[in-house]
Amino acid sequence: QKEVEQNSGPLSVPEGAIASLNCTYSDRGSQSFFWYRQYSGKSPELIMFIYSNGDKEDGRFTAQLNKASQYVSLLIRDSQPSDSATYLCAVKRGAGSYQLTFGKGTKLSVIP
Amino acid sequence: GAVVSQHPSRVICKSGTSVKIECRSLDFQATTMFWYRQFPKQSLMLMATSNEGSKATYEQGVEKDKFLINHASLTLSTLTVTSAHPEDSSFYICSAIIQGGLAFPDTQYFGPGTRLTVL
Numbered sequence: 760q761k762e763v764e765q766n767s768g769p770l771s772v773p774e775g776a777i778a779s780l781n782c783t784y785s786d787r788g789s790q791s792f793f794w795y796r797q798y799s800g801k802s803p804e805l806i807m808f809i810y811s812n813g814d815k816e817d818g819r820f821t822a823q824l825n826k827a828s829q830y831v832s833l834l835i836r837d838s839q840p841s842d843s844a845t846y847l848c849a850v851k852r853g854a855g856s857y858q859l860t861f862g863k864g865t866k867l868s869v870i871p
Numbered sequence: 872g873a874v875v876s877q878h879p880s881r882v883i884c885k886s887g888t889s890v891k892i893e894c895r896s897l898d899f900q901a902t903t904m905f906w907y908r909q910f911p912k913q914s915l916m917l918m919a920t921s922n923e924g925s926k927a928t929y930e931q932g933v934e935k936d937k938f939l940i941n942h943a944s945l946t947l948s949t950l951t952v953t954s955a956h957p958e959d960s961s962f963y964i965c966s967a968i969i970q971g972g973l974a975f976p977d978t979q980y981f982g983p984g985t986r987l988t989v990l
Contacts, residue, residue, distance in 0.1 A: 802984040
């Protein structure tokens, strides 16, 4: 069974610090990777996608992908209390498929 | 980003009744939409893939006769929970994929969700 694993947390970081969220996946053939943010009681909101090895930066967010290690991460710089949410890692199931497999999410708390 | 709406946002119903949830793509056409269910403190579980003009594809373990999906147009998919029971109480979320355009074609955009409570 193809799986996406995340540490459920909670991960607590002080305001202004860097938050590091990690995700591993089991399907070596996966090509596309997504990070979503979900506030309590709300639906997921896309933060970033990445499909090439290396880093991809967008504002305070950096996604990192290492296909050899089957590992994808999300760094949040200058963390703000408003970043407190659950972060979901999602992996596209394979070529020709649009379905995503989600991890269980990591709950992040940014302490003022 | 792309806008996906859902209606209603909340619904409370009695056991045995049927509930219809609508999912609309507001500023783009979506030939493919997805329906997810999320229980408290759990991740999103894909229920089915909704394809415009054809039958939905259900994930293993999801009863297609209980969760009826209709994708009659490029901007609307509906999920009907038939004969709902308390164990069907959950957060139901739809998503849609932008076909073409500037967005990465695999990107799913989510609706705001519908919270169903079955008494």
